[in-house]
Amino acid sequence: MLDQRIKLRHLNAFLEVARRRSFARAAESLAISQPAISKAIRELEEHVGAVLFERTAQGVSLTQAGLTLLRHAGPAVRALEEGVEALADAHNGQRWLRVGALSTVESRLLPTAIQRWQSSPLGRDVSIQVVTGTSAFLLSRLASGELDIVVGRMTAAREIRELAFEHLYYESLRLVVRAAHPLAGVSLQGAEPLIDYPWALPPQRTTLRQQVDSFCARHAISVPSPCLETLSLPISRRYVQDTDAIWIAPFEAVAEALDDGSLVELSLAFEQQGGSVGLCLNASMQPTTALHGFCEVLRLAALERPQ
Numbered sequence: 199m200l201d202q203r204i205k206l207r208h209l210n211a212f213l214e215v216a217r218r219r220s221f222a223r224a225a226e227s228l229a230i231s232q233p234a235i236s237k238a239i240r241e242l243e244e245h246v247g248a249v250l251f252e253r254t255a256q257g258v259s260l261t262q263a264g265l266t267l268l269r270h271a272g273p274a275v276r277a278l279e280e281g282v283e284a285l286a287d288a289h290n291g292q293r294w295l296r297v298g299a300l301s302t303v304e305s306r307l308l309p310t311a312i313q314r315w316q317s318s319p320l321g322r323d324v325s326i327q328v329v330t331g332t333s334a335f336l337l338s339r340l341a342s343g344e345l346d347i348v349v350g351r352m353t354a355a356r357e358i359r360e361l362a363f364e365h366l367y368y369e370s371l372r373l374v375v376r377a378a379h380p381l382a383g384v385s386l387q388g389a390e391p392l393i394d395y396p397w398a399l400p401p402q403r404t405t406l407r408q409q410v411d412s413f414c415a416r417h418a419i420s421v422p423s424p425c426l427e428t429l430s431l432p433i434s435r436r437y438v439q440d441t442d443a444i445w446i447a448p449f450e451a452v453a454e455a456l457d458d459g460s461l462v463e464l465s466l467a468f469e470q471q472g473g474s475v476g477l478c479l480n481a482s483m484q485p486t487t488a489l490h491g492f493c494e495v496l497r498l499a500a501l502e503r504p505q
Contacts, residue, residue, distance in 0.1 A: 303475065330429070374464070377462050396424055
């Protein structure tokens with residue numbers, strides 16, 4: 199039985215701090231003072247008998263107890279919100295599927311799946327909202343019930359704990375440059391020549407950046423300065439096409455450009471098999487018929503994707 203001392207304000211404060219990774223930003227978002235939100239979290243921790251957050255150099259992060267509570271409290275609060283929203287939408291039957299998309303699936307897999315889904319009988323009256331961002335951000339929103347599914351390469355993310363991941367295929371990061379780049383067509387024996395040029399690469403504290411850091415460690419090099427850190431595929435593509443920068447990109451994002459010759463892959467392999475791309479669900483949330491159908495469309499699109 200739920201402890202009667204736990205109020206909705208406690209859960210809202212907890213979810214907002216988990217979402218913002220900061221007491222100050224959470225307080226600002228909820229339009230309350232920071233002491234008030236700190237008090238709410240302290241009271242909640244006393245009621246559940248566990249520490250929910252730990253302070254880090256980047257702000258605050260969830261403890262294991264916090265991750266467990268997020269997996270249950272988030273969907274519960276979201277279900278209540280959806281009940282209220284359903285009353286407002288009842289007159290027009292509006293339904294939504296909320297999808298979190300990582301950059302590894304933005305170019306081909308997800309657009310293909312959405313097109314197929316919306317042309318199917320089940321998807322014709324269901325609107326799709328796509329949210330992009332880092333794996334930590336999207337998986338936290340999935341855990342809190344704000345998303346129905348997250349798609350992409352995410353298995354290295356700490357936030358995937360207690361969520362249900364389904365593997366679809368492996369995809370590697372590639373080193374690509376414009377066709378007229380000085381290193382295009384050069385047989386590279388090591389990574390040292392790469393540091394003479396700027397890089398376009400994933401931001402720090404992302405799962406893809408962990409692979410970049412591993413690559414640098416293996417080859418005893420450092421990320422050159424200046425560089426461009428972004429998850430935006432259009433910005434990275436334009437930057438690399440207009441400069442001598444090297445793009446560390448998901449294969450899906452550059453496959454068409456490699457086919458038409460506007461970009462070329464360097465001879466040095468970044469990684470062999472690559473990471474696991476898949477779909478992630480919150481097992482504590484009851485999946486809808488629409489979500490089941492969309493997952494099946496994703497599986498079929500993954501099977502049919504060009505190799």
